[in-house]
Amino acid sequence: MSSDSSQSPPSPDRRWLIALAWVWVGVPLAYGLYELVRKATQLFTG
Amino acid sequence: MPPAALSVHLSIGQAYAWSVFKPPLESALGLSGTQSALPFQLGIVMLGLSAAFGGTLVERNGPRWAMTVALLCFSSGFLLSALGASLEQYWLIVLGYGFVGGIGLGIGYISPVSTLIKWFPDRPGMATGIAIMGFGGGALIASPWSAQMLESFGSDSSGIALAFLVHGLSYAVFMLLGVLLVRVPRTEKPVVSGPSVLAGPQVSAKQAVRTPQFWLLWIVLCMNVTAGIGILEKAAPMITDFFADTSTPVSVTAAAGFVALLSAANMAGRIGWSSTSDLIGRKNIYRVYLGVGALMYALIALFGDSSKPLFVLCALVILSFYGGGFATVPAYLKDLFGAYQVGAIHGRLLTAWSTAGVLGPLIVNWIADRQEEAGRHGASLYGLSFVIMIGLLVVGFVANELVRPVAPRHHVPAPKEAAHVERQQSESA
Numbered sequence: 001m002s003s004d005s006s007q008s009p010p011s012p013d014r015r016w017l018i019a020l021a022w023v024w025v026g027v028p029l030a031y032g033l034y035e036l037v038r039k040a041t042q043l044f045t046g
Numbered sequence: 047m048p049p050a051a052l053s054v055h056l057s058i059g060q061a062y063a064w065s066v067f068k069p070p071l072e073s074a075l076g077l078s079g080t081q082s083a084l085p086f087q088l089g090i091v092m093l094g095l096s097a098a099f100g101g102t103l104v105e106r107n108g109p110r111w112a113m114t115v116a117l118l119c120f121s122s123g124f125l126l127s128a129l130g131a132s133l134e135q136y137w138l139i140v141l142g143y144g145f146v147g148g149i150g151l152g153i154g155y156i157s158p159v160s161t162l163i164k165w166f167p168d169r170p171g172m173a174t175g176i177a178i179m180g181f182g183g184g185a186l187i188a189s190p191w192s193a194q195m196l197e198s199f200g201s202d203s204s205g206i207a208l209a210f211l212v213h214g215l216s217y218a219v220f221m222l223l224g225v226l227l228v229r230v231p232r233t234e235k236p237v238v239s240g241p242s243v244l245a246g247p248q249v250s251a252k253q254a255v256r257t258p259q260f261w262l263l264w265i266v267l268c269m270n271v272t273a274g275i276g277i278l279e280k281a282a283p284m285i286t287d288f289f290a291d292t293s294t295p296v297s298v299t300a301a302a303g304f305v306a307l308l309s310a311a312n313m314a315g316r317i318g319w320s321s322t323s324d325l326i327g328r329k330n331i332y333r334v335y336l337g338v339g340a341l342m343y344a345l346i347a348l349f350g351d352s353s354k355p356l357f358v359l360c361a362l363v364i365l366s367f368y369g370g371g372f373a374t375v376p377a378y379l380k381d382l383f384g385a386y387q388v389g390a391i392h393g394r395l396l397t398a399w400s401t402a403g404v405l406g407p408l409i410v411n412w413i414a415d416r417q418e419e420a421g422r423h424g425a426s427l428y429g430l431s432f433v434i435m436i437g438l439l440v441v442g443f444v445a446n447e448l449v450r451p452v453a454p455r456h457h458v459p460a461p462k463e464a465a466h467v468e469r470q471q472s473e474s475a
Contacts (some may be wrong), residue, residue: 021049021053021227024049024053025049025052028056028220029052029183032187034184036306036343038308042303043304
């Protein structure tokens with residue numbers, strides 16, 4: 001990375017951005033895990 | 047940084063959900079099973095090649111550049127495929143998803159590795175484990191999502207085209223987060239407490255492939271992945287065959303549940319075992335993957351058909367080691383070659399994955415077919431495959447034991463001189 005903007009570590013006032021970023025990736029992952037658990041239980045019930 | 051890495055890996059992990067598109071493509075375009083697998087196979091080949099040949103570019107231009115390239119290639123691959131499906135030109139789908147999208151897979155896979163190690167120099171296993179776990183998670187998201195989309199849009203060529211279009215646009219937006227958020231630490235000092243990222247020996251990517259350590263690790267990764275694929279490739283028919291002649295046969299639905307459970311173990315292994323390697327060391331964790339993995343295969347081969355819980359448990363452990371092997375290898379490379387060009391070295395090592403991707407299914411399928419022709423059935427279809435897998439894991443175990451620290455003659459003189467040395471090397475080449 002050569003630009004200065006890409007080299008600065010996140011400051012404390014950008015915590016909301018970090019939280020948003022985790023939600024951004026967390027929601028689809030939670031959906032995937034939910035579907036996975038739903039299918040996996042079929043091993044014991046199917 | 048971890049969400050940035052995850053946004054890329056959760057997207058490109060879609061590749062493992064390609065099978066959702068296979069039946070609709072076969073019926074809409076009149077393809078055979080082998081033909082409909084082509085985009086995925088070419089994609090995996092391109093993943094290995096682009097990671098191997100693009101690794102140095104990724105190191106030179108940084109993770110934001112790499113994630114942008116990954117976004118453009120992966121998304122364009124879907125858009126080209128959408129065009130191909132709407133025009134019913136299958137070669138466009140192969141070119142789009144397989145070739146262009148495959149470049150996105152390779153560059154995207156290695157894009158965050160080096161940067162994560164620089165952010166978390168004291169926990170490189172955990173850091174890369176988070177990202178590489180995302181690759182496993184990508185299929186968990188894409189599989190039900192793509193299936194629902196095809197159900198809504200229809201499974202004819204226009205429905206498939208629309209699904210590809212939505213995939214391309216959605217993944218572009220999703221991966222954009224990674225491009226916008228990715229940051230390289232300002233200095234060589236670690237962001238969290240721990241050793242400096244450029245402490246210890248540093249080896250360039252060009253020099254690394256000339257060391258025995260690189261090729262020993264190549265063997266370790268190849269053997270570990272082959273052993274995992276040995277189960278993954280035929281998981282559903284395997285569990286059905288194993289218990290076909292028992293009082294508790296496994297239904298098709300239950301077999302699908304078993305496959306899902308294996309995916310969970312694969313993903314959990316990536317973050318769990320890779321983080322554990324930060325505590326017990328890389329060499330030790332690979333001793334576990336390869337040694338205990340061989341033991342698990344032996345247990346399945348000897349007692350697997352007599353106990354369903356034992357069979358499931360052993361398969362889950364093997365798959366967790368398969369995932370763990372992928373996620374721990376960047377940290378192992380960092381220990382041996384330093385963080386200087388670890389992303390590029392990792393890219394070159396991923397050719398072991400491409401090799402294992404061919405080797406694993408070939409062994410299991412070929413042997414199962416021959417055993418079936420010989421009139422065998424049930425668990426005996428897989429006995430020989432398991433013995434071969436144990437042998438491969440033992441080979442990997444020995445290779446791991448032979449790994450020693452890299453000789454000083456391969457080291458870059460000092461971190462600050464590294465770029466200068468690299469320039470000199472490229473000028474003299």
